[in-house]
Amino acid sequence: MEVRTAELQEVNRSLQQEINDRMLAETALRRSEEQLRLITNALPVLIAYVDEHQYYRFNNKAYEDWLGKSPDNIYGSNIETVWGAECYARMQIYVKLVLRGQAVTYENEITLKNGLPCSVNVTYIPHLDEHKNVIGFFALTSDISDRFAIERMKDEFIAVVSHELRTPLTSMHSALKILATGRLGNLSRDGKQMLEIAYDNTERLLRLVNNVLDLQRIEAGEVQMEKQVCNAAALMIKATESMQPMAQQQGVILAAKPIDIDILVDSDYIVQALTNLLSNAIKFSSTDGTVWLTAERKSDTEVLFSVQDEGQGIPSDKLESIFERFQQMDSSDSRRKGGTGLGLTICRKIIEQHEGKIWAESILGKGSTFSFTLPLLLPSPE
Ligand SMILES: Nc1ncnc2c1ncn2[C@@H]1O[C@H](COP(=O)(O)OP(=O)(O)OP(=O)(O)O)[C@@H](O)[C@H]1O
Ligand SMILES: [Mg+2]
Known part of the structure; x- marks a missing residue:
């Protein structure tokens, strides 16, 4: 009888221990989930997990701030439904690639909840199971419109400076050419050599300025190729x-x-x-x-x-x-x-x-x- 009681007490103790362990594990899991959510929600980028059928299984809070759609709203939705047909058409090829197991990075233009366009950099990383089958992918989207604006300003600045430089450079170049002909008086041998250096260098500068302007005009879509x-x-x-x-x-x-x-x-x-x-x-x-x-x-x-x-x-x-x-x-x-x-x-x-x-x-x-x-x-x- 005594032996039996001792046995039962032992079983009871180990059960209690197991319950305690499980509760501790659950609390730890909840805390780590909360922490993960806290981190992903605090980041100013879109973070998501999409399954192999292109349905959202996780979204951070930035989706709500950017698109006005809450994560609950997005959970279980198809990516095409969330982004709209036009934007999805640009994403599609990259979604296909990541679902074939290839990590991809690309740039896209999305529309924010206030209707304004926003340039973004998107990275997709495939999620593989133990047999190396793709079962979904992680998506990270960050705002790069500031970088684009700076690049545009830089291009405009270069274009303006080049444009302002072209006229004076052209006249210097022509003047040096006339001097080199000797029509305005003969120069010493050293003088001629100096003139040649000056002429070659203005030509080089003029070529740079013309190239910069050509490129800027083509990039800005100002050049119509007349075919x-x-x-x-x-x-x-x-x-x-x-x-x-x-x-x-x-x-x-x-x-x-x-x-x-x-x-x-x-x-x-x-x-x-x-x-x-x-x-x-x-x-x-x-x-x-x-x-x-x-x-x-x-x-x-x-x-x-x-x-x-x-x-x-x-x-x-x-x-x-x-x-x-x-x-x-x-x-x-x-x-x-x-x-x-x-x-x-x-x-x-x-x-x-x-x-x-x-x-x-x-x-x-x-x-x-x-x-x-x-x-x-x-x-x-x-
Ligand atoms: N045929 C070639 N053989 C070896 N290197 C080349 C050749 N063509 C281009 N390159 C390399 O590519 C670079 C870029 O060429 P690109 O034509 O854009 O500029 P560039 O010739 O240096 O200057 P620019 O054409 O603007 O006067 C060259 O500086 C050179 O290093
Ligand atoms: Mg060249």
Whole structure:
């Protein structure tokens, strides 16, 4: 009997202990949940968890502050319902990618509860189960409209300054040119040399100012490409002829294989893109190197233009970044070769305005090829 009582007391004690442990665990869990909610609610970014069927399973309070929809309201809703069809159309591709297991980051424009637009940076991170199946994703959205506003101000500032610089620079450039002819009196040899330095440098500054202004106008959508039917061969010949003096000066052979094919483009801008690429190819070639300009019909809908050189080449991790503004492979390039780092950015803008693509391929030490596609002008059905 005594043994039995002792046994029962022991069972009772361990039960009590288990109940206490569970209560403690529950309190700890509730506290950690509260803490998590407190943290996610205090952050000025949208935080959410979305399941594999694109339904919200968690939202922080920022959703209420930004969109005027409470987390309770959003819980269980489809993302398309929350953001609306138009905004969802821009998100869709990234939602698909993350549900395929790929982390993605992109920029989007959303509408806040006061009806104002807001630029945001969005990151999706996939949630995988133990078998590596995607069962949902985490979404983090932050406001980047301040950064955008600053970037816009910076661009405007650069544009205004460049614009103000252009007129005086142009007149200095012309004055120096007249002086160099000797029509206004002869200069000593040293004087002529000084004049040449001044002339070369005003030319370089003028090129920078013109490039900055060109780029700013294209980016601001102020430039309308005037597309007309042009013959690819004519554009290729024009670009090659205008670059021939530079090639000769550098001892580089410039070879073009023009093709007789009609394209619908703004000829001035395409010639500008071609000359930018040719000038780079010549600039980064060594003496006796050859630069080829070729074009071929790629498919029924596209023409592919290529500028190939046998120059120093470009490392693979730089092939994309050189298309960004002021990006040069080596900062000494600008000093040694006299460039501004805007040529390729302008080329990309021009080609994009023609619904084409531009990219670079290269083998270090062997040379580089810059290619771009343009839509082919299809013969109209008779
Ligand atoms: N054919 C090439 N071979 C090797 N490097 C190149 C070639 N083309 C471009 N690059 C690299 O890419 C950089 C950017 O080219 P981009 O044309 O934008 O500027 P830039 O030629 O330096 O100046 P700008 O064209 O504005 O006068 C160059 O400075 C160079 O480092
Ligand atoms: Mg260039």
